[in-house]
Amino acid sequence: MAIPVEQLADEMYEIVKESAGVKKLKGGDLTKAMVAKHGDEVSRSDVKAAIRILIDSGRCVYGYFGGSSIELPHTEAAENQ
């Protein structure tokens, strides 16, 4: 049975939270993590839809430093007030 995308979003959010400050995760990293965990019960389009939920809700944001990543919202060090 397919995993609901809301559940995937929650699970990916936890992964992003645990990695905060340690490793910048790409969309592909989250996809691979979900496929590794759920196997055939999850498709790449499901993961994309779940990432869309995370970004559009503001729970996560896209970051860029060399490559693009999915991160928790935070104030970056370079920002001038």
Place this chain on the structure above:
Amino acid sequence: MADDLKTPLLDELEQGPWPSFVKDIKSMAGKKEMAKDLLRQLEKSYEDKRGYWKHGGLVGVMGYGGGVIGRYSALPEEFPGVSHFHTMRINQTSGWFYTSEALREITKIWEEHGSGLLNVHGSTGDLVLLGTRTEELEPTFRALTEKGWDLGGSGSDLRTPSCCVGPARCENACFDTLAVNYNLTHQYQDELHRPMFNYKYKIKISGCPNDCTAAIARSDMGIIGIWKDDIQVDSKAMADYVDSGMDVQGLVVENCPTGCIQLDGKEIRIDNSNCVKCMHCINVLPKALSPGKERGAAITLGAKAPIVEGALFGSVIIPFMKIEEPFEEVHDLIERIWEFWDEHGTSRERIGEFIERVSLAAFLEGIGEKPLPQMIKAPRDNPYVFYEEYFAEEGEGE
């Protein structure tokens, strides 16, 4: 320009024969404090021989992961006007055709929300709006989208596809470059705005092997017009060239890279089986010669500038593909490439580097293509045509 600005080093850049970006910035300095402080910070950079920009990786508009490149001044107290100086990339029109009304819309929005400075066009192809503050990003985006504009790509995503003017203005176009560009831009909106790739992926589309977008050198995926049958010859126009006294032998026959052209009186004979589609003869004799009738595109993969690893030129992956609406064959190829690269590529690995790492054989197997002898590695080593005489003349003048 404001009188209190003293920029002796930047002024030097205005002395040469070419238009200078300094002149452009000065023209805005009377209106915008941001442009004034940009000149001041730049002058200091020239004095100190170092840059004073900090990279901002988080700025953007809601829901988008691309289109905004964050920049902050490292000297915000000295140059408060450029404390924030973010760039916005705007998806350009196919073939860069604009009405003057459309350009006025853009400049009006940007003077209201940003520095007023534009780079038309950036090397990515986008309309580049230079310099705004974080709090102005969303209002600018709203103003742009209300007028039908959208952001372009940046980061690890599909960069804004770009094409030549194609059949709109060029008789050599082997397919409708503008239609493909428009189609791909709309088909892959998610990939453009929501970065999911290992690294950037650029698509450039040229209607013929003249390759006016330099796709073979500057795009991960080049779609370059080509034909399969014989070059079309207009015998009457050919005879007119000869009658006019043009040195067809010297200018065309002797410059053919494979020596596959002969001139017999007023008739031109082409051994098409040995033609490498360099376009030279067609360019020199445009009234007499034109691409064949069986037209399509060659697809190249792997070109890139020397960031992370060294520079690469594109190699032919698909020697010939018909490019016809609704372009499903192109979509199918793109998606097979992305899927394999996504699965097996590493972080910040461009498609060209990926192919070099896994080998072309493994890559072809991965995307489900059979190897063909026409899959030539880097078929050109320069996207432009240069001749020894050109360099000789240049050298003599020194």
